[in-house]
């Protein structure tokens with residue numbers, strides 16, 4: 402409290418000093434450079450009193466409103482230290498700078514340099530200090546801002562909400578809700594991607610949601626090929642432009658065909674001098690790639706994985722893309738060479754540090770965008786790492802009930818299969 406009062410006094414003195422200096426300058430001009438005397442001061446005293454009172458009221462309201470944030474660097478010892486020639490260290494305490502109401506973002510500054518790691522490590526304490534202790538739905542993003550600032554953004558992501566048809570958009574894929582609302586990825590920015598998460602994390606739900614967006618954009622997609630060796634879920638679609646494969650030999654044939662298509666497109670591009678194929682997309686979705694790895698036919702597997710590597714490496718320019726789903730992404734489930742050639746990633750709940758490290762990356766980067774551990778993610782919560790920019794976005798996907806899924810498939814059939 403004493404610290405708050407000290408900061409308040411310093412702040413008021415600073416503002417009053419500016420006011421006095423400003424008023425004196427104006428008086429000096431008005432009075433044509435007359436020397437300041439008691440008579441003049443008496444004449445203008447009410448301006449000083451009114452100005453000082455307004456400042457006092459405004460600053461008091463500001464300090465009352467933001468006292469938690471103003472005190473935060475002090476309460477959590479968020480400071481930087483510099484040692485001078487006499488080896489005496491000088492402390493620079495971080496300072497609350499401003500609040501942006503539109504984005505619910507709080508900015509902190511340090512004159513020397515700001516230490517983001519300290520904020521990341523104090524996340525739970527910050528939440529506690531700000532009075533959000535029991536509201537675990539409050540999410541938290543900590544980003545470096547300018548050179549010496551930190552931006553703390555507080556936002557809410559719903560844990561469960563229902564799918565609705567307005568989430569379909571032309572030339573875009575809906576990936577879930579982010580801190581800014583519905584997140585749509587332009588189809589042109591889609592890259593070959595891996596999606597991983599443990600059983601029950603909401604992978605199938607997400608996969609179907611993605612398929613809705615892809616099917617909705619059929620004008621730009623030549624064919625959607627579904628591969629699933631362990632289930633029949635994807636066989637339900639039965640649309641004119643979808644295929645379903647559940648035998649390894651057929652998978653091999655399909656990928657061979659996709660590779661040939663890709664190379665044909667490259668020849669066409671070379672001829673025309675295009676850098677990006679001008680025609681429609683071919684997108685292949687593989688559910689639970691681990692089932693391919695467990696197959697006994699070594700040669701077939703090798704051929705399949707080699708084709709996946711080649712498509713992953715070169716597919717984007719020719720608009721031949723792979724979307725691969727897996728519970729685990731260690732080398733027994735998906736060969737490292739296949740994984741490293743899938744540029745984008747979606748990470749759902751998992752307790753495997755290997756899954757986290759090899760899909761999204763450093764723990765610190767995850768801590769920047771969420772205060773929930775990946776192992777504690779609710780169903781449908783995911784981090785999307787953009788295949789082009791590597792930007793990481795925290796998303797929540799809506800729940801797709803069986804009835805919704807059935808009615809969407811029916812709806813798509815009604816206009817695609819007619």
Ligand SMILES: Nc1ncnc2c1ncn2[C@@H]1O[C@H](COP(=O)(O)OP(=O)(O)OP(=O)(O)O)[C@@H](O)[C@H]1O
Nearest residue numbers: 561599600601602603604605606780781798799800
């Ligand atoms: N976005 C979501 N919001 C709310 N509940 C969800 C969401 N996604 C999935 N669920 C619930 O979680 C259950 C499991 O989801 P889903 O089948 O998609 O998980 P999964 O990761 O594919 O699991 P598995 O690998 O075992 O198939 C679903 O029955 C559903 O009730």
